[in-house]
Amino acid sequence: MTTATIYRTCPRSGLQFDTQAEKLMLANAVVAVVFLLIGGILAIGVALTRWPAVHWLAADTFYMTLTAHGIDMLIFWIIFFEVAVLYFCSSTLLRCRIATPKIAWLAFALMLIGSVTTNVAIFKGESSVMMTSYVPMMAAPAFYLGLILFAVGALVACFVFFGTLVVAKRDKTYQGSVPLVTFGAITAAIIAVFTIASGAIILIPTFLMSVGIVKEVDPLVYRTIWWAFGHSSQQINVAAHISIWYAIAAIAFGAKPMSERVSRGAFLLYILFLQLASAHHLLADPGLSTGWKVVNTSYFMYFAVLASMIHGLTIPGAIEVAQRQKGYTKGLFEWLRKAPWGNPVFSGMFISLIGFGFLGGISGVMMGTEQLNMIIHNTVYVPGHFHATVVVGTTLSFMALTYFLIPVLFKREMIAPGLAKIQPYLFGLSMYFFCLVMMGAGTLGVSRRHWDMAFSGAAMTYEWPGAAYLMMGLVGIAAMAAIVGGAIYIYITVGSLLWGKKLDAGKLSNQPTPIPPTPASVAVQSYGSAGFAAPGTFVLAMVFLVAFVLYYFINWKYLSQVWGLS
Amino acid sequence: MSAILPPSERLWWKHPLDRVEGAWIVIALIWCLIMFFMMIFWHIYGKQNLSTETYRTTAAQFSAKAQAVVDKYTVRQEKYGDKEYPVVHPPEGGDVYLIGRLWDWWPIIELEKDKTYRLHLTSMDYNHGFSLQPTNINIQVVPGYEHVVKVTPNQSGTFSIVCNEYCGIGHHTMLGRIYVK
Numbered sequence: 001m002t003t004a005t006i007y008r009t010c011p012r013s014g015l016q017f018d019t020q021a022e023k024l025m026l027a028n029a030v031v032a033v034v035f036l037l038i039g040g041i042l043a044i045g046v047a048l049t050r051w052p053a054v055h056w057l058a059a060d061t062f063y064m065t066l067t068a069h070g071i072d073m074l075i076f077w078i079i080f081f082e083v084a085v086l087y088f089c090s091s092t093l094l095r096c097r098i099a100t101p102k103i104a105w106l107a108f109a110l111m112l113i114g115s116v117t118t119n120v121a122i123f124k125g126e127s128s129v130m131m132t133s134y135v136p137m138m139a140a141p142a143f144y145l146g147l148i149l150f151a152v153g154a155l156v157a158c159f160v161f162f163g164t165l166v167v168a169k170r171d172k173t174y175q176g177s178v179p180l181v182t183f184g185a186i187t188a189a190i191i192a193v194f195t196i197a198s199g200a201i202i203l204i205p206t207f208l209m210s211v212g213i214v215k216e217v218d219p220l221v222y223r224t225i226w227w228a229f230g231h232s233s234q235q236i237n238v239a240a241h242i243s244i245w246y247a248i249a250a251i252a253f254g255a256k257p258m259s260e261r262v263s264r265g266a267f268l269l270y271i272l273f274l275q276l277a278s279a280h281h282l283l284a285d286p287g288l289s290t291g292w293k294v295v296n297t298s299y300f301m302y303f304a305v306l307a308s309m310i311h312g313l314t315i316p317g318a319i320e321v322a323q324r325q326k327g328y329t330k331g332l333f334e335w336l337r338k339a340p341w342g343n344p345v346f347s348g349m350f351i352s353l354i355g356f357g358f359l360g361g362i363s364g365v366m367m368g369t370e371q372l373n374m375i376i377h378n379t380v381y382v383p384g385h386f387h388a389t390v391v392v393g394t395t396l397s398f399m400a401l402t403y404f405l406i407p408v409l410f411k412r413e414m415i416a417p418g419l420a421k422i423q424p425y426l427f428g429l430s431m432y433f434f435c436l437v438m439m440g441a442g443t444l445g446v447s448r449r450h451w452d453m454a455f456s457g458a459a460m461t462y463e464w465p466g467a468a469y470l471m472m473g474l475v476g477i478a479a480m481a482a483i484v485g486g487a488i489y490i491y492i493t494v495g496s497l498l499w500g501k502k503l504d505a506g507k508l509s510n511q512p513t514p515i516p517p518t519p520a521s522v523a524v525q526s527y528g529s530a531g532f533a534a535p536g537t538f539v540l541a542m543v544f545l546v547a548f549v550l551y552y553f554i555n556w557k558y559l560s561q562v563w564g565l566s
Numbered sequence: 567m568s569a570i571l572p573p574s575e576r577l578w579w580k581h582p583l584d585r586v587e588g589a590w591i592v593i594a595l596i597w598c599l600i601m602f603f604m605m606i607f608w609h610i611y612g613k614q615n616l617s618t619e620t621y622r623t624t625a626a627q628f629s630a631k632a633q634a635v636v637d638k639y640t641v642r643q644e645k646y647g648d649k650e651y652p653v654v655h656p657p658e659g660g661d662v663y664l665i666g667r668l669w670d671w672w673p674i675i676e677l678e679k680d681k682t683y684r685l686h687l688t689s690m691d692y693n694h695g696f697s698l699q700p701t702n703i704n705i706q707v708v709p710g711y712e713h714v715v716k717v718t719p720n721q722s723g724t725f726s727i728v729c730n731e732y733c734g735i736g737h738h739t740m741l742g743r744i745y746v747k
Contacts, residue, residue: 290609
């Protein structure tokens with residue numbers, strides 16, 4: 001089979017693509033963007049309904065729209081894109097052929113059929129069960145069937161990825177260890193296998209229940225196992241987008257990881273501890289012991305948080321070291337001021353990193369604390385948090401990577417470079433604001449997944465404070481700004497693909513060119529002041545820590561004022 | 567382009583550690599341990615810890631127990647819309663049952679400030695969310711499980727129970743009430 005494979009070397013990046021893998025990446029990425037488009041259109045309905053002054057959709061349409069928005073964004077957009085990233089991190093970065101391209105196309109077909117099936121089930125209106133589809137509330141059988149087909153397809157894609165790693169090793173296309181970015185992608189794929197297995201364990205009996213073969217799935221068992229799928233799938237995203245941050249730091253600055261040992265060790269911590277976090281969703285549940293909750297919610301002893309804090313330092317740290325080597329050594333922050341802020345690949349990545357840490361990370365740890373969870377469980381604080389992780393973190397990183405891939409993978413010149421320059425700022429900063437006001441409303445207790453905060457038609461009444469109404473209004477406004485930002489991304493991506501100037505594809509060859517051995521690097525310690533290679537980053541990290549500690553204890557203070565519970 | 571190339575040192579786990587990284591790892595680890603022990607500390611010294619006392623139950627069993635308490639401790643009736651709700655005033659330390667169902671919380675409960683009660687929660691149908699406002703306490707209510715939570719109100723006033731787990735088309739009308747004297 002090796003002889004039939006044709007390799008293309010991109011003249012702009014020097015990256016080498018197996019042309020079969022290239023088509024697969026393109027197909028997966030394009031379908032991903034289509035789901036982002038659908039999810040984005042649905043977001044308009046969700047945002048304009050939760051904006052109290054507008055309150056646009058009827059209740060049934062709202063819940064249907066919200067179900068579809070969650071699934072199309074969190075599952076279909078992200079996982080299709082992730083499959084493209086997995087193929088890129090294996091076949092392209094290791095310069096080898098992709099294993100079993102036909103089976104990879106089968107995976108793609110299964111995922112596509114599954115995602116369409118689930119969407120049809122939702123839009124028929126019989127499956128407005130939210131993404132979580134908690135039993136005993138039932139959706140149409142096609143809803144579960146679509147998700148199962150999609151999951152099987154994604155699992156097959158993971159095995160194609162693992163197979164490609166074996167091909168690279170056997171064909172000796174690289175020497176020594178895989179690159180750090182591939183290492184991160186392996187982390188994501190390992191977590192994905194665990195995630196998908198959990199999904200299958202719980203969705204298959206639920207599907208059988210929906211067609212009447214199984215009599216009952218226990219609601220608490222469902223919640224426990226569903227979240228091993230639901231939360232872990234977000235951990236795939238974390239591993240994937242952190243790998244992308246490392247990749248972009250390398251692409252935009254030629255940055256070397258400060259220490260391979262530290263960065264890889266942090267990824268290992270993810271593999272070992274990240275999956276425990278399904279407990280985050282069960283802290284306010286009956287029937288689970290305190291010990292189980294404390295150990296699981298904290299990833300044993302916050303070891304996965306430790307890993308994220310490490311990545312949060314080493315990525316900007318690596319950029320700082322690279323910039324200092326280029327001579328930007330004045331003061332603590334010249335390296336950051338002189339960064340290419342006009343390049344959407346970099347600005348998108350950096351806005352994503354800061355937002356993920358400060359907004360998503362801190363809020364996630366706060367709400368994942370056993371007792372503190374009681375003041376935010378099921379409030380709009382929760383979507384406020386996960387839009388900071390999944391939209392600011394994952395989606396914005398994918399957008400930044402796309403701007404790099406348009407010339408390299410799509411072989412097109414990017415249309416509207418001026419728009420592309422502002423897109424990460426518009427999208428990222430309006431999402432920052434969106435998350436902040438949403439978490440603000442959640443702190444006041446406003447419910448998530450709720451059609452009407454005025455409780456129209458209810459026998460009893462409850463009046464939320466005026467500040468809650470104000471913040472939900474701001475949520476609506478910020479969401480609309482972010483949707484415009486998302487629309488610009490889709491316009492640039494699809495437009496470049498359709499009308500962008502065709503670029504030189506580069507040399508074709510039927511033999512892969514192995515990666516030449518990397519010359520030994522100079523130790524990073526020789527740069528920076530006081531033996532600190534990245535003092536500016538260290539200061540930023542301390543600012544982060546202070547914000548983290550303050551916010552954490554403010555919430556304990558808040559908790560101490562509510563009713564006594566024991 | 568090193569993060570996307572194989573590491574130059576074959577033995578990457580021997581790659582030296584920068585002092586910035588070393589210092590940060592130590593600081594971050596200490597903070598992680600503080601957060602971990604904070605949860606345990608609060609179980610010993612804090613006043614807000616969610617009980618784990620849980621029993622399996624059925625809609626019929628739970629309704630019967632709730633009805634018995636309603637029959638014994640109802641102090642008055644209140645009418646909302648076209649529905650009458652008993653207002654239950656249990657004795658200090660007593661058991662009181664709250665039913666979550668499509669789409670209300672039943673009955674209305676009356677408690678006294680700074681006294682402790684055993685509040686039993688379950689759902690008759692789907693998952694519901696017990697969200698006590700404006701004090702802001704949120705507990706998941708799962709069908710088939712009777713969750714016994716000891717509550718000690720520290721403020722008097724009228725409190726609303728908002729359902730904050732999606733439970734169908736009438737979800738936004740699902741409200742309940744707790745009075746604290």
